[in-house]
Amino acid sequence: MMKYPRVKQPRISDMVMQQLESMILDGTFNPGQKLPPERELAIQFEVSRPSLREAIQKLVARGFLYSRQGGGTYVVEEIGHSFSDPLLQLLSSHDEFKYDLLEFRDALEGVSAYYAALRSTPEDKQRITQHFDSLLAIYENMDPELEAEAEADAAFHLAIAEAAHNVILLHTMRGLFNLLKESIVANLSNLFEKRESRPLLKAQHQALYDAIMNADPERAQQAAHEHLAFVEDSLLELSRMETRKERALRRARVLNPSTSLI
Numbered sequence: 034m035m036k037y038p039r040v041k042q043p044r045i046s047d048m049v050m051q052q053l054e055s056m057i058l059d060g061t062f063n064p065g066q067k068l069p070p071e072r073e074l075a076i077q078f079e080v081s082r083p084s085l086r087e088a089i090q091k092l093v094a095r096g097f098l099y100s101r102q103g104g105g106t107y108v109v110e111e112i113g114h115s116f117s118d119p120l121l122q123l124l125s126s127h128d129e130f131k132y133d134l135l136e137f138r139d140a141l142e143g144v145s146a147y148y149a150a151l152r153s154t155p156e157d158k159q160r161i162t163q164h165f166d167s168l169l170a171i172y173e174n175m176d177p178e179l180e181a182e183a184e185a186d187a188a189f190h191l192a193i194a195e196a197a198h199n200v201i202l203l204h205t206m207r208g209l210f211n212l213l214k215e216s217i218v219a220n221l222s223n224l225f226e227k228r229e230s231r232p233l234l235k236a237q238h239q240a241l242y243d244a245i246m247n248a249d250p251e252r253a254q255q256a257a258h259e260h261l262a263f264v265e266d267s268l269l270e271l272s273r274m275e276t277r278k279e280r281a282l283r284r285a286r287v288l289n290p291s292t293s294l295i
Contacts, residue, residue, distance in 0.1 A: 045080055049088035052078065057097060057108055058200045064207070068098070068106045132265060139261040141205065142190055143254045148197035150245045150253035157196035158246060164189040165242045172235045183217035189238065193245065230267065237263060 056062050068074065068089075075085045089106055092098040100106045153161070168185045194206035237260040244253035 045084040046087035046091065049078055049080055049085055050091050053088060053092060054097070058204075059198065060195045060200075060203050062108050064108055065110045066108050068108070070105070132268075135261055135265045135268075139258055139265075141202065141209075142193070142261065143257045145190070145194040145197045145199075145202050145206065146241060146245065146253035146257040147250040148199060148202070149193045150248050150250040152198045153196035153245060153248075157192075161189070161192045161196060161242065161245060164192045165238070168238060169235070172231065183214045186217050186238075187214045193241075196245070233263065234260075 053062075062068060069077075071082055071085055071089075075082045078085065089098060089100075093100060093106075097109060098106050099109055149157070149161070164185065168182075168189050171182045171185050191206055194203050197203070237256065241253060241256040241260060244250075244256050
């Protein structure tokens with residue numbers, strides 16, 4: 034008689050580990066976030082504390098979690114940091130790549146906005162609203178710090194990606210977060226040479242926020258595209274103006290050699 038392999042019952046700790054992995058992937062637990070106490074998690078999962086502790090230890094061994102002596106268990110900060118520091122520095126130091134990043138953001142954030150409008154929960158909308166309000170508060174400041182504004186701007190777009198409920202989109206955006214922030218700082222420093230830029234940026238973010246709150250995916254995607262197209266067009270125009278200025282200075286120097294280029 035032929036023998037069949039015995040069907041093994043999955044260990045409870047393995048099932049808990051898979052559930053925790055899913056919660057890290059879908060953004061329920063974010064990088065650096067502290068997990069709820071073991072007792073609370075055991076009640077939520079309806080398992081014993083030894084089974085829960087075994088699941089956590091496995092995730093610690095795999096590098097997803099870490100424990101602090103007497104301070105609880107945390108998701109590692111490096112989750113989703115797919116862009117290493119050397120690459121970040123390389124991309125940040127070459128102006129010609131900023132248009133590549135804007136094109137990539139146009140595609141990525143348009144899809145994020147579409148699905149956020151389609152899928153966002155009340156909790157997602159509350160989180161997006163918190164980040165949007167923080168961004169509005171900075172807009173009200175007549176002389177904001179570019180770094181603070183860039184961080185608030187990037188956090189708003191990341192909250193939208195979280196609300197899209199697509200783990201690939203989410204972790205791509207998380208991996209891009211620092212690069213995105215650096216890009217926004219550079220873009221803002223250039224855009225604010227035009228006095229009308231700030232009200233336009235505020236209106237564009239408002240349109241994106243409203244479309245998501247109103248569950249209008251097509252309008253949300255279009256609003257994201259219009260925002261990034263404006264940034265790209267404005268930067269290209271500023272670049273052309275700078276080129277024209279340099280040509281004028283060169284001509285002036287030829288006509289009057291004593292004219293300084295500075």
